Amino acid sequence: HLVESGGGLAQPGGSLRLSCTASDGTFSTYQTHWFRQAPGQERDFVAAISSDGTTTRYTPSTKGRFAVSRDNAKNTAYLQLNSLKPEDTAIYHCAATSRPTVMPLSPGEYDYWGQGTQVTVSS
Numbered sequence: 001h002l003v004e005s006g007g008g009l010a011q012p013g014g015s016l017r018l019s020c021t022a023s024d025g026t027f028s029t030y031q032t033h034w035f036r037q038a039p040g041q042e043r044d045f046v047a048a049i050s051s052d053g054t055t056t057r058y059t060p061s062t063k064g065r066f067a068v069s070r071d072n073a074k075n076t077a078y079l080q081l082n083s084l085k086p087e088d089t090a091i092y093h094c095a096a097t098s099r100p101t102v103m104p105l106s107p108g109e110y111d112y113w114g115q116g117t118q119v120t121v122s123s
Contacts, residue, residue, distance in 0.1 A: 003020070003023070004019065005018070008119070010084050012123055013083060016119060018080075019076055020079070020114055030051055030112075031098075032049050032094055034093070036092045037090055037091050043107070046066065047079060066081055094114045095112065095114070097111055
């Protein structure tokens with residue numbers, strides 16, 4: 001069970017930090033991936049981090065602006081959103097997979113999904 005938090009309204013150029021917290025102690029064994037879905041669009045891969053935090057991957061549109069990290073002692077992964085743009089507006093979801101990869105998978109290949117948190121970038 002995953003719960004995202006930290007979304008909200010930000011101005012262009014602003015920052016937000018999203019959290020993805022697991023309800024049990026097995027979180028450290030799962031890779032955590034982040035996706036986002038804008039209205040009327042498909043769910044797109046954003047970033048991923050390996051279970052031990054040593055490997056990350058970003059989609060080209062977010063690389064250099066977003067940063068993924070995790071604290072396994074807190075059963076939580078983070079997605080730091082910097083230099084936000086209006087086109088970053090979406091519902092952001094985290095997902096957990098036991099597959100040892102930071103490459104995006106098809107939705108059915110994830111073990112757990114969070115419910116999502118809304119990020120709105122507007123002046």
